[in-house]
Amino acid sequence: MSANTSPAGQQNAATYDSAFMKACRREPVPHTPVWFMRQAGRSLPEYRKVREGTAMLESCMMPELVTEITLQPVRRHKVDAAIYFSDIVVPLKAIGIDLDIKPGIGPVVANPIRSRADLAQLRDLTPDDVSYVTQAIGMLTAELGSTPLIGFAGAPFTLASYLVEGGPSRNHENTKALMYGDPQLWADLLDRLAEITGAFLKVQIEAGASAVQLFDSWVGALAPADYRRSVMPASRKVFDAVAPYGVPRIHFGVGTGELLGLMGEAGADVVGVDWRVPMDEAVRRVGPGKALQGNLDPAVLFSTREAIEAKTDEVLAAASGLEGHIFNLGHGVLPTTDPEALTRLVEHVHTRTAR
């Protein structure tokens, strides 16, 4: 561990007393902290400008560019945390998987993983494979000061879905075919991905990330019994790998209303909630001892200012009895969102919840 360690074992002492970190630890906060999934990206004209002419994956490997893009929403919106600009497939690319991110489509994998022989594509990840991440996080934490940086990774199920399907999928049929048809190969695939993901999160924490979020974006496609049997052991392995650092671990997926309790049980300190489950009901499903993050429908930002504020107040009211609440959208910022609506939203949450 680095020398810059706070009493609680966090890597980054400068951010320890921030509202975001306090909410993660379920301590009293001066105001409800806010950040947005996909806060960096296409909704910002300054992002579109600096990304011009550089492919998505290429830009993820350029530390100066990553630093600039990560800082853009912090400067503009005054959010309470930064999220490292990257993509969930970056560690897979780093170990040599032949994949690309196609604009308007998402990650596309050249040779999908469907057989035991295909598993050989998934070697261990070492810090040297992602030295640009360590470099960028060093630059970022210096700039961010007391604003926490959230590191992230894709969870084993969501990564497996891209690897098995070969790209984005509505029904995850090949993924489920493998999960049900060859449970041992499936378990081995998820275990490999858990190793890689754990190693990738460690790199980010060692470099100075204050918290980590594990995105299991598409796991809401599963019923609870299948999640428990076929996914939870791998997600738990990832959380266990970073537990010794003592940094808050956030877990999020879309359409996971029926899985919220299990996703907490997998080892998260903070459970992310999409907009389909009200926060007070999410508290009941997750149980005590966890903070919650969420959950304004990102589409609400396309409505009137009055409607946005009313829906935001609904979220805040439903979360008012909560021990730790981090305000976020129920999924990522949509690319055509008016950035000024996001700036106003941060201000509104801060004002409404100021103590």
Ligand SMILES: Cc1c2[nH]c(c1CCC(=O)O)Cc1[nH]c(c(CCC(=O)O)c1C)Cc1[nH]c(c(CCC(=O)O)c1C)Cc1[nH]c(c(C)c1CCC(=O)O)C2
């Ligand atoms: C499922 C998933 C992916 N990537 C990610 C997830 C989990 C989060 C979620 O559920 O939305 C994670 C991700 N991807 C990106 C971030 C940036 C950090 C942030 O939140 O600000 C994060 C956290 C940048 C990106 N990742 C991607 C973009 C768009 C590419 C571009 O700007 O050219 C960005 C800004 C590409 C990508 N990568 C992926 C998709 C679905 C897409 C969109 C494809 C498209 O519509 O063009 C896979």
